[in-house]
Amino acid sequence: WKNNLGSDVPTPTTDGKRxxxxxxxxxxxxxxAASGDILWDRQRLAPGTYSASPILADGKIYATNEEGTTTVVEAGDEFKMLAQNRLNDHTLATPAPVGNELYIRTAEYLYCLSNR
Structure with a gap:
């Protein structure tokens, strides 16, 4: 299957099913992932420009925009936004999950976020 998403799309992420x-x-x-059918379409995240690729960790998708806001979405067959969190700094890098921690590099800092 194929879909014409255009060239303005960061690298996708997958859980193997979606x-x-x-x-x-x-x-x-x-x-x-198997059929290419759209499960949900055109859901709006936090306003801004997205250069970093979304990541998937612990059943959640993390998408960070250049303005420093990370939107957390449940990785499921239906769209469910779980949270939006803002760092007050410019962000271009893709977040990196390691265990229970999420590393986010901004223009000025490296943040380590944890659910401890």
């Missing part, structure tokens, strides 16, 4: 895509304007789409 593929999650965020375009550079913060619109998220989920596809069935």
């Amino acid at each position: 593929i999650f895509v965020v375009n550079d304007r913060g619109i998220m789409i989920a596809f069935d």
Whole structure:
């Protein structure tokens, strides 16, 4: 299967069953990985420009925009936004999950976020 998403899309992420895509304007789409069918379409994340690729960790998708806001979405067949968290700094880098921690590099700092 194929879908014409255009070139304004960071690298997608997948849980093996679904593929999650965020375009550079913060619109998220989920596809069935086997068939290519759209599971949910054109869901708006926090406003801003998205250059970093979304990541998947612990059943959640983390998408960070250049303005420093990370939107957390449940990795499921239906769209469910779980949280939005803002760091007051410019962010271009893709977050990195390690165990129960999430590392986010901004223009000035490296943050380590944990659910401890």
